[in-house]
Amino acid sequence: MIDPLISIRLPGRRSYEPGQEITWHYQIDAVRPADVAAIEASVLWYTIGKGESDLSVLFFERRVPGQTEVGDLREMRSVRLTLPPTPLSYDGVLLKIRWCARVRLFLRSGREFLEEQVFRLGNVRPARAVVGPGQQLITVAETP
Amino acid sequence: MPKRFRIWVKKQGSRSTSARRVGEWGELAFFAIWFLLGLASLVYLLAAPLLFEETVPWELGGGRWLVLLVVSSFILLGGRGLVVTLLQIRASRERRSALAHNAARLASLPESDGDGPLMPTIPRGVNLTNSPGIRLAYRLPTSHHGAWEMLVACSFCIIWNALTLFLAREVWKGYAQGHAMPLAAVAVVPFLAIGVWSIRFFAVQLSRQARIGPTLVEISQQPLRTGQAFACFVSQSGSVTLKQFTVHLVCEEETTCHQGTDIRFDRQVVYHEEIARRENVELRSGQPLEIEIDSEIPPSFMHSFQAPHNAVVWKLVVRGEPHRGPLLERPFPIVVVPEDAPELEMAGTSHDRSAD
Numbered sequence: 001m002i003d004p005l006i007s008i009r010l011p012g013r014r015s016y017e018p019g020q021e022i023t024w025h026y027q028i029d030a031v032r033p034a035d036v037a038a039i040e041a042s043v044l045w046y047t048i049g050k051g052e053s054d055l056s057v058l059f060f061e062r063r064v065p066g067q068t069e070v071g072d073l074r075e076m077r078s079v080r081l082t083l084p085p086t087p088l089s090y091d092g093v094l095l096k097i098r099w100c101a102r103v104r105l106f107l108r109s110g111r112e113f114l115e116e117q118v119f120r121l122g123n124v125r126p127a128r129a130v131v132g133p134g135q136q137l138i139t140v141a142e143t144p
Numbered sequence: 145m146p147k148r149f150r151i152w153v154k155k156q157g158s159r160s161t162s163a164r165r166v167g168e169w170g171e172l173a174f175f176a177i178w179f180l181l182g183l184a185s186l187v188y189l190l191a192a193p194l195l196f197e198e199t200v201p202w203e204l205g206g207g208r209w210l211v212l213l214v215v216s217s218f219i220l221l222g223g224r225g226l227v228v229t230l231l232q233i234r235a236s237r238e239r240r241s242a243l244a245h246n247a248a249r250l251a252s253l254p255e256s257d258g259d260g261p262l263m264p265t266i267p268r269g270v271n272l273t274n275s276p277g278i279r280l281a282y283r284l285p286t287s288h289h290g291a292w293e294m295l296v297a298c299s300f301c302i303i304w305n306a307l308t309l310f311l312a313r314e315v316w317k318g319y320a321q322g323h324a325m326p327l328a329a330v331a332v333v334p335f336l337a338i339g340v341w342s343i344r345f346f347a348v349q350l351s352r353q354a355r356i357g358p359t360l361v362e363i364s365q366q367p368l369r370t371g372q373a374f375a376c377f378v379s380q381s382g383s384v385t386l387k388q389f390t391v392h393l394v395c396e397e398e399t400t401c402h403q404g405t406d407i408r409f410d411r412q413v414v415y416h417e418e419i420a421r422r423e424n425v426e427l428r429s430g431q432p433l434e435i436e437i438d439s440e441i442p443p444s445f446m447h448s449f450q451a452p453h454n455a456v457v458w459k460l461v462v463r464g465e466p467h468r469g470p471l472l473e474r475p476f477p478i479v480v481v482p483e484d485a486p487e488l489e490m491a492g493t494s495h496d497r498s499a500d
Contacts, residue, residue, distance in 0.1 A: 051399025
């Protein structure tokens with residue numbers, strides 16, 4: 001049995017401005033409708049890096065056949081939302097902030113599949129480590 | 145791809161090399177056993193006198209309070225762990241976050257229309273804007289609390305030396321009454337040494353506080369925006385000669401993670417600019433050093449960000465290097481929002497203040 005396919009389509013070049021309204025689409029394939037237990041679609045930011053990961057959702061919907069939906073959950077669905085002013089996408093030294101559209105598929109067998117598309121919010125330049133107040137720059141002397 | 149079961153695993157924070165499901169079910173079993181053990185013990189404690197005639201009747205008092213406390217803690221901690229772990233197993237991280245958002249939104253209904261704060265990851269400290277400045281709009285609070293250090297040093301010095309004096313008096317009394325305690329006398333020596341050290345440490349702290357007076361930092365606007373120019377006023381009082389006195393604009397990343405039972409904290413400077421410098425500064429009583437500074441938050445840089453385990457912190461750091469003695473370093477947090485972010489309502493802000 002092949003794994004189900006989850007497709008996510010984001011508009012444009014996956015780089016957006018705060019406050020911009022976007023419409024994104026997702027679709028499930030290669031799975032029988034009767035096997036689908038639930039689908040969760042979300043737009044969220046999360047942190048990656050040295051610390052523990054933080055996460056917060058901007059948009060979340062959980063669709064359960066027979067409860068929230070009567071039709072075929074695999075069909076393409078469009079979600080429209082307005083992006084918030086913060087936090088902006090960030091490539092730092094100890095932490096990075098990623099925005100993504102994520103779809104989770106739960107099968108009746110108990111298996112779970114996840115697909116996400118990362119996008120940029122805002123235009124913050126990447127950070128680099130610098131010397132702080134009173135700190136000395138440690139350089140390794142070149143060996144002759 | 146993690147294996148289904150490993151005896152030894154590596155773990156940092158919520159990241160682990162073990163199979164997630166195995167860990168979750170293991171945790172569930174652990175809390176379930178804990179909870180059931182507590183429940184069974186409580187039932188036995190209460191029902192035993194009724195079922196078995198030879199058992200002593202249940203009466204509160206003596207050690208029974210302690211037994212009841214321990215059994216209750218088993219039930220409470222085990223039950224809480226069970227519920228939390230069940231929630232984690234049954235709900236995805238996104239779903240839990242959405243549930244938390246909804247709960248927070250419901251909780252904020254009486255004060256607002258239920259939308260919650262517009263930029264929840266921007267710090268909004270009450271103390272950041274509730275103090276008006278004399279020269280500029282806001283006086284910044286410091287995140288360094290010298291008074292607490294003094295209080296801790298003073299308390300430790302008093303308690304430790306009182307204990308040492310009591311011990312020394314008992315040893316002396318023993319010698320005077322003819323039953324000497326040589327081991328106790330030897331034990332008093334390290335107590336005395338630590339007592340002397342604590343007095344010296346307290347004296348140094350006291351002298352430092354007396355010589356280096358309070359630092360006052362005022363700023364023209366709060367929050368600031370990336371790319372925005374701002375004015376700053378720094379006043380340093382005291383009676384000490386400083387080799388150099390500098391003011392820095394700093395941006396730091398801060399992260400925390402759990403390693404076992406430890407909490408590990410990491411910090412990295414990602415932006416640093418010296419915005420003012422004075423050499424050979426003589427601070428005299430009643431004549432504070434006053435500096436007016438014009439600076440700018442760099443454009444396209446990261447804004448202030450505050451999440452439970454990660455943060456981007458902007459601050460002004462005042463630094464003084466005396467000829468001898470400890471360094472003066474006092475940070476003053478500021479809030480930076482993106483250039484085109486909507487107006488941010490800070491806690492305790494009065495709108496007409498910035499127009500002064």
